[in-house]
Amino acid sequence: MKTLWYYSFRILVKTALFFYIKRIKVEGKEHIPQKGAVLFTVNHPNALIDPLLVATTNRRMQHFLVRAASFKNPTIKKLLATLNLMPIYRIRDGVKELAKNEAIFDQCFSIFKKGQALMIFPEGSHNIKRTIRPISKGFTRIVFGAIDRYPDLKITIIPVGITYQNPSEYPTSVSIKYGTPIIANDHYDINNIPAATLSLRTQVREQLKKMVVHIPNNEKYQDVLDQLNNAHTDYTEVANVNSIISDGTITSKTKKYHYFLPLKILIVLNSLLPWLLWKHIAKKVDEIEFVDTFRFGINVVTFPLFYGIQTWIVSLLFGWKIGLIYLGTSLVLLLIYTKFESIPPKSIPE
Numbered sequence: 364m365k366t367l368w369y370y371s372f373r374i375l376v377k378t379a380l381f382f383y384i385k386r387i388k389v390e391g392k393e394h395i396p397q398k399g400a401v402l403f404t405v406n407h408p409n410a411l412i413d414p415l416l417v418a419t420t421n422r423r424m425q426h427f428l429v430r431a432a433s434f435k436n437p438t439i440k441k442l443l444a445t446l447n448l449m450p451i452y453r454i455r456d457g458v459k460e461l462a463k464n465e466a467i468f469d470q471c472f473s474i475f476k477k478g479q480a481l482m483i484f485p486e487g488s489h490n491i492k493r494t495i496r497p498i499s500k501g502f503t504r505i506v507f508g509a510i511d512r513y514p515d516l517k518i519t520i521i522p523v524g525i526t527y528q529n530p531s532e533y534p535t536s537v538s539i540k541y542g543t544p545i546i547a548n549d550h551y552d553i554n555n556i557p558a559a560t561l562s563l564r565t566q567v568r569e570q571l572k573k574m575v576v577h578i579p580n581n582e583k584y585q586d587v588l589d590q591l592n593n594a595h596t597d598y599t600e601v602a603n604v605n606s607i608i609s610d611g612t613i614t615s616k617t618k619k620y621h622y623f624l625p626l627k628i629l630i631v632l633n634s635l636l637p638w639l640l641w642k643h644i645a646k647k648v649d650e651i652e653f654v655d656t657f658r659f660g661i662n663v664v665t666f667p668l669f670y671g672i673q674t675w676i677v678s679l680l681f682g683w684k685i686g687l688i689y690l691g692t693s694l695v696l697l698l699i700y701t702k703f704e705s706i707p708p709k710s711i712p713e
Contacts, residue, residue, distance in 0.1 A: 368445060369424060377419040379663045382694075385534040385702055388599050389420045391541030396519050397422075400475035400509070402547070404502055404567050405523040406575055407484040408491050409530050411656040414482055417523055420539050423480040428467070430488075431460065451501075453487070472509040475518055481505075485567060489652040491530050493588060493598070494580040498568045503560040506547040520545040522567050524574025528598050529708055531654035534701045538599040540574040576604045587613070592708045623704050630700055633673075633693055637665035670694075 380387070395401065401423060407413055414427050424447070431450035434440040449467055452460040474481050487499040506518050522542035529535040550563040571577075576598050578587050590613040596604055607613055631638050641661050648657050670693055678686030 365445060366424065369447065372446060373419060375663070376415050379659070380415065380419060382697060382701055383533070383659055383662065384537060385528075385704070386536040386599070387416065387420065388536065388538045389541075390539070392421055394541050394544055395421050395423060395521055396544070399478050400516060400518045401480040402475075402502065402506060402518060402520045403480065403482040403523050404485045404498075404520055404571075405482060406495055406525055406571050407486050407489040408493075408525060408652070409527060409655055410489050410650075410652045412659060413484070413489070413525055415659075416525060416537060416539055417482060421541070425480045425482050426471075426474050428471075428481070428483045431463075468505055468508055471505045472512050475506075475509040475516060476513055485564075489650075491652050492580065492584075493526075493576045493578050494584065495568060495571045495575060495577050496580070498564045498571075500560050500564060502567075503563050506563075507551055507556065507559065510548060510551050511553070518547040520547055520563075520567065522570040522574065524571050524601070526575045526598050526601055529706060531651050532706060532709065533655075533658065534704055536599050538575075538601050540601065542570040542574055545570075573605065574601065576601055576608075578608060595707060598708065622706075623700055626696060626700050627704075630696055633696075634666060634669060637662065637669050640665060 403417060403425065405413060405417055411429075414429070418425050418427075426447040426449060428451045429443075429448050431452045434443060434450045449470060450463075451467060452464050471481055483502045483505070485498045485502045486496045487501070490496060506520065509518060510516055521544055524538075524540040524542065526538040526540075527535050528537065545563070545566055547563065550559050550566075552559040578584050578591075587608060591598075591604070591607075594613050594616055596607075598604055641658055644657055644661060645654070648654055670690060673693075674686045674690040677689045
């Protein structure tokens with residue numbers, strides 16, 4: 364039953380993302396083993412949208428490690444557990460809370476033993492900047508702990524790079540790259556765990572730096588970012604952009620953008636209550652990385668409900684045929700705006 368619920372929810376989210384994101388460009392899925400223990404190590408620019416994109420662009424049923432703060436509400440905690448989400452505690456959650464990670468690690472070991480997949484964000488936190496930050500050693504503790512407990516267990520690590528064209532903006536495009544498999548066992552050395560940890564962290568980070576748009580996080584970061592934005596860069600062309608950054612030759616250019624303002628106004632008027640609700644909640648979102656998460660979550664719930672109610676009202680007034688035409692037209696207009704509107708890349712705050 365839990366598996367049926369997971370995949371049903373996955374279909375719902377995948378459908379919603381289709382209406383929410385302009386283009387999802389996926390590469391490297393052939394690298395993902397169909398069976399056996401897998402750890403997806405993912406960069407983390409955009410809060411909860413990141414795991415949703417990874418979970419809906421490959422076929423493996425996954426378990427997720429997310430920050431413990433998401434589990435404070437008992438009802439939400441039960442819901443998240445049904446979707447294979449598990450809390451991970453950090454020092455900011457309190458020193459005493461860190462002891463709870465031992466039980467979580469045991470669950471991870473069991474997941475690998477069963478030949479299942481786990482997703483983790485080794486940067487340790489979300490950050491919208493276009494750079495790969497230092498990789499924490501937490502994920503190495505999990506894979507090495509599992510291998511230590513089950514010596515015959517093989518664990519494959521798949522780095523996953525996510526790059527957004529316009530993080531926190533709607534609509535946006537996104538690139539998702541699945542990297543070359545890394546066999547954790549090849550790095551494991553019980554006699555020299557620190558060296559094994561450094562080796563694995565380094566290999567994962569080096570792959571991630573090639574799979575996302577990576578601007579070195581130094582004093583030139585903002586200048587390079589501004590130049591790329593002025594050049595109207597397509598950030599989803601990751602390899603090309605990284606090549607430009609490496610060469611240091613960024614040429615400004617003009618590009619025509621589509622602005623479907625009349626269509627946007629029509630969609631807003633047709634979706635007025637969900638739009639007003641989002642505008643009200645948006646004022647309370649104090650982290651830019653959570654803008655997409657809250658907007659997407661609100662839209663998933665309110666748009667189907669609101670459109671359903673409006674369709675019912677139109678059907679009562681004019682008949683079911685007209686009601687279905689209204690619903691179909693509303694969805695088509697929304698899809699046209701999502702798939703064809705384009706906005707210039709914007710500067711991301713440091």
